[in-house]
Amino acid sequence: MSGTGRELGKSSGFARWVSIVLHPFAVFIALTMVSVRVLAPQAFWSALCAVAAAVLVSWAFVAQRRRSGRWSTVDASHPSERPLLYAVLLAVLAICWWWMRERAAPMGQGILAVAAMLVAAALLNRWIKLSLHMASLAFAGVSLFSLQPALAAVAILLLPLLAWSRLKLARHTLAEVIGGTLLGAAFACSLHVLAG
Template identity: 65%
Template sequence: MNPVPGPRDGGRADAGAAFALARAVSIALHPFAVFLALTVLGVRALVPQAFAAAMAAVGAAVAVVWLFVWQRHRSGRWSTVDASHPSERPVLYLLLLWVLALVWWWMRGRAAVLGHGIVAVAAMLVAAALLNRWIKLSLHMASLSFAAVALWPLAPTAAAIGLASLPLLGWARLRMRRHRLAEVIGGAALGAGFALGLRWLA
């Protein structure tokens, strides 16, 4: 006969459910998904004729980065697919900047108006890399806050949804123990700051 679940078992089940929800939120609002959405909405609003080229570039960039991340984690070099340890971040930042440079080169003659956005994202990553010595800022939070603020003039409904999702994503990153509170708040501030800079330039 199966034992009757006790309070401790219920607590474990609740904790497991909370972790599963946090993981689902982190996947749904992953930087890859956020920047794909940003590209779709931004290109459709600004340069719809370059939609196919932009999606090909961003799709290829996401595939390259994801394969690299998967290989590093599978080989045991990274503890998680999020490059959770600060020592794992520098090579990730270098790869992201290299990929962004290729995307900028690909799009320069097809949708030059997107150049400011690519440069702003690259500058955000450089800032995060420089600060990595002292604080491992959340790239999940930075990506979502950047996209939400950058999209506000173009797709206010999507921007509002992004901003409203920030607390949930912050909770998810804390619940999964990928970041501390300062890293979550700092990541959100970093993304919002560079998005505001992008809007000023544009």
């Protein structure tokens, strides 16, 4: 293999790791744990169980679709693969909201904001396959500003690296990456308005 080929392989490998580490599941686990520590510390273990169960169910569904050959990648990269993904994620979020409604009521607004963001992405999917990686990190970064400004800054500073990785892996176009970022930021801002 030539030096250029090795460099391309290394950069693709690094891009893959960036996408794994900053996967929406990982981002939302971290966001939930930080938020619940600040807003409802008494519900930390309930929230941890809820988010772990949500991620496990969602990941099992994604892995089954990929293993069965119904999806080309674990990212549901083709727009036709997205509607079912959105439906499953929304069902899982509804269960999380029901579980958390009495245990950590302040988390309810965040869950509803994420659900609304996914509904918007699903409706726009006919025209553009927005990056959920970018949307989740932007949502986390903006929504954390009032809770943990330092972590919010880290999330925002990681957005260009994540954008590069999604483009490098050819999972999204530049418009889809920018659109996903704007979507996440917009719904996080709406959460701040609702939370007062």
